Amino acid sequence: xxxxxxxxxxxxxxxxxxxxxxxxxxxxxxxxxxxxxxxxxxxxxxxxxxxxxxxxxxxxxxxxxxxxxxxxxxxxxxxxxxxxxxxxxxxxxxxxxxxxxxxxxxxxxxxxxxxxxxxxxxxxxxxxxxxxxxxxxxxxxxxxxxxxxxxxxxxxxxxxxxxxxxxxxxxxxxxxxxxxxxxxxxxxxxxxxxxxxxxxxxxxxxxxxxxxxxxxxxxxxxxxxxxxxxxxxxxxxxxxxxxxxxxxxxxxxxxxxxxxxxxxxxxxxxxxxxxxxxxxxxxxxxxxxxxxx
Amino acid sequence: xxxxxxxxxxxxxxxxxxxxxxxxxxxxxxxxxxxxxxxxxxxxxxxxxxxxxxxxxxxxxxxxxxxxxxxxxxxxxxxxxxxxxxxxxxxxxxxxxxxxxxxxxxxxxxxxxxxxxxxxxxxxxxxxxxxxxxxxxxxxxxxxxxxxxxxxxxxxxxxxxxxxxx
Numbered sequence: 156x157x158x159x160x161x162x163x164x165x166x167x168x169x170x171x172x173x174x175x176x177x178x179x180x181x182x183x184x185x186x187x188x189x190x191x192x193x194x195x196x197x198x199x200x201x202x203x204x205x206x207x208x209x210x211x212x213x214x215x216x217x218x219x220x221x222x223x224x225x226x227x228x229x230x231x232x233x234x235x236x237x238x239x240x241x242x243x244x245x246x247x248x249x250x251x252x253x254x255x256x257x258x259x260x261x262x263x264x265x266x267x268x269x270x271x272x273x274x275x276x277x278x279x280x281x282x283x284x285x286x287x288x289x290x291x292x293x294x295x296x297x298x299x300x301x302x303x304x305x306x307x308x309x310x311x312x313x314x315x316x317x318x319x320x321x322x323x324x325x326x327x328x329x330x331x332x333x334x335x336x337x338x339x340x341x342x343x344x345x346x347x348x349x350x351x352x353x354x355x356x357x358x359x360x361x362x363x364x365x366x367x368x369x370x371x372x373x374x375x376x377x378x379x380x381x382x383x384x385x386x387x388x389x390x391x392x393x394x395x396x397x398x399x400x401x402x403x404x405x406x407x408x409x410x411x412x413x414x415x416x417x418x419x420x421x422x423x424x425x426x427x428x429x430x431x432x433x434x435x436x437x438x439x440x441x442x443x444x445x446x447x448x
Numbered sequence: 449x450x451x452x453x454x455x456x457x458x459x460x461x462x463x464x465x466x467x468x469x470x471x472x473x474x475x476x477x478x479x480x481x482x483x484x485x486x487x488x489x490x491x492x493x494x495x496x497x498x499x500x501x502x503x504x505x506x507x508x509x510x511x512x513x514x515x516x517x518x519x520x521x522x523x524x525x526x527x528x529x530x531x532x533x534x535x536x537x538x539x540x541x542x543x544x545x546x547x548x549x550x551x552x553x554x555x556x557x558x559x560x561x562x563x564x565x566x567x568x569x570x571x572x573x574x575x576x577x578x579x580x581x582x583x584x585x586x587x588x589x590x591x592x593x594x595x596x597x598x599x600x601x602x603x604x605x606x607x608x609x610x611x612x613x614x
Contacts, residue, residue, distance in 0.1 A: 162571040162572075163571065165573050165575060165598060165602075166598065167598055167601045168599065348612050351612055363602065387566075387605075388604060396599065396602055400599075400600070403594065409587050409591060410587055411611055412591065412610055412611075414609070414611065414614075415609055417603070417606060418603070419600075420602070421570070421604065425563050
């Protein structure tokens with residue numbers, strides 16, 4: 156069903172009008188994990204719009220390089236690095252390479268993640284490990300590597316974590332990601348406390364539905380147009396407004412913001428009626444565990 | 449270019465940092481009447497042990513921290529609907545657990561009221577968010593101004609703080 160025409164749907168400003176000056180991150184380098192595509196690329200573009208140089212890391216160097224090229228078109232320096240964030244030696248090496256190419260990393264966006272709809276009983280050990288460890292271990296390893304370097308330099312910094320709107324409710328049909336994304340949010344609060352004395356801020360966005368070319372939704376047959384009406388806001392999110400809020404938390408405009416998990420989901424996680432459609436267990440849903448229609 | 453260029457904002461309650469941020473981002477502050485943005489700041493109630501608090505003191509906190517906010521937001525939303533326009537509401541107040549039981553009740557209720565109104569009024573184009581914090585500085589002002597602007601068009605029903613103890 157399309158959104159009824161008498162409903163009012165708030166829209167963000169266009170991509171070309173970011174909420175901060177073009178030099179707000181001038182002279183700084185951000186490292187974005189999984190920054191070559193999707194939500195990570197949106198974060199990287201947003202930091203670049205504020206003048207940050209961008210280290211794009213990802214398991215696929217091809218995707219990282221392609222993303223870096225798009226970011227560089229905004230007029231900043233970029234560097235693509237192949238890295239699996241589950242392994243501490245690879246993370247340390249990626250930071251070394253990023254700092255050799257672009258200078259000290261003072262901003263970090265933990266975005267790397269994997270996610271796909273699957274019944275809990277069908278999640279293999281490998282799949283469980285992949286989804287949970289990229290998000291949980293990867294966020295821990297990149298954040299601690301970042302913090303050790305900032306502390307050693309006697310300088311602060313800012314971290315933003317890409318979490319998800321389903322961290323408070325669970326997500327039937329997505330058990331691995333439900334666990335992983337919640338860990339990112341809860342560690343955000345503790346890392347912020349651990350590092351407050353060092354001037355390192357840590358925040359997270361509990362992101363809703365931001366379709367993009369590499370998301371499951373983006374690949375959905377028929378596109379995402381028919382999904383707009385299921386969101387209270389009357390639309391799915393625009394990927395650039397997610398990038399902006401992520402980068403905003405790292406600006407001096409919000410210098411006192413730390414330990415916060417900000418939900419940005421158009422009210423999706425808050426849908427609730429006393430009477431709801433019959434409950435269908437994920438394994439019995441006609442269109443798979445996420446049950447999109 | 450400001451986040452709130454061309455917008456009118458009504459700031460209820462005392463918070464110079466928020467007033468400064470709203471005007472710095474281009475909003476025109478208005479005292480009453482129809483407006484695009486409603487910001488409601490409730491002062492933190494004094495800290496008291498629950499068994500030493502009178503019912504009148506209890507009720508004063510709930511009145512300022514919950515009842516008056518709901519009634520004001522309800523009137524704001526009605527005016528926006530009548531005008532055929534969307535709008536934004538941002539409630540600002542003390543953290544839920546930092547003070548007394550009165551604030552715990554008012555703050556908790558406000559949080560879930562925010563989540564409810566954010567969705568109930570979503571298709572009116574009216575967003576509702578809350579910042580519960582002990583901060584009273586430029587970060588608070590900028591955060592509130594951001595939430596009030598179209599840059600936060602996909603943020604509604606959100607309850608957040610500013611610092612570690614919020």
